Amino acid sequence: MIGEKPTKKKFRAYPSGNFHMDIAVVRTEEERLYLKVAIDRASKFVLVKMHEKVTTAIGGDFLRALVKAVPYENHTVLTDYSIHFTPPCNTASAAPLTKNATHRGELFRAHASEYVCVRTDVDHSLTRPRHPWTNGQVERIN
Structure with a gap:
């Protein structure tokens, strides 16, 4: 309508630890x-760290450093589909499957970052493919 102020799109409020x-x-x-x-x-x-190379082990170490550095509880980590955060071709985090295998005492192979999520009780979410704006806060820092 003419003369009406446009309404701002409000973003969902998140608690600390996301x-x-x-x-x-x-x-x-x-x-x-x-x-x-x-x-x-x-x-x-x-938290920012520089590395000379990127490996899955470094991805796990970075997540451990994050959990140690944050003065409050971490409950969710949002990443893209990069191989240092999740196994190739994953459509969702494998952390829940890893957690179930751990509770049953089964032997399993796990990605370093997702294993850290299981060990520290942090949920791992993945952004939607080809949606870089989902992770926009980090993109602005980069």
Whole structure:
């Protein structure tokens, strides 16, 4: 209608402990480095680490460092489908399956990041494919 003020789209409120995680490539004159970033949606607490390479083990170590560094409870981690966060071709986090296998005492293979989620009781969610704006807070830091 003419003369009406446009309404702002409101975003859902999140409690502290809901982290977005992503990675960016930083190029210097000498080398290429990888910047791993985690940011809390509510408090804007940020953890940043630089690495010379990216492996699944480093992904797990970064998540352990996040859990240790945050002064409150982490309950959810949102990542994209990168292989350092989840196994290739996953359409959802395998952390619930890993948690069930752990409780049953079964032998299993697990991705490092998802295993850390199971051990620290953190839910792992994946962004929708080809939707980089879902993880926009981390993208802005990168």
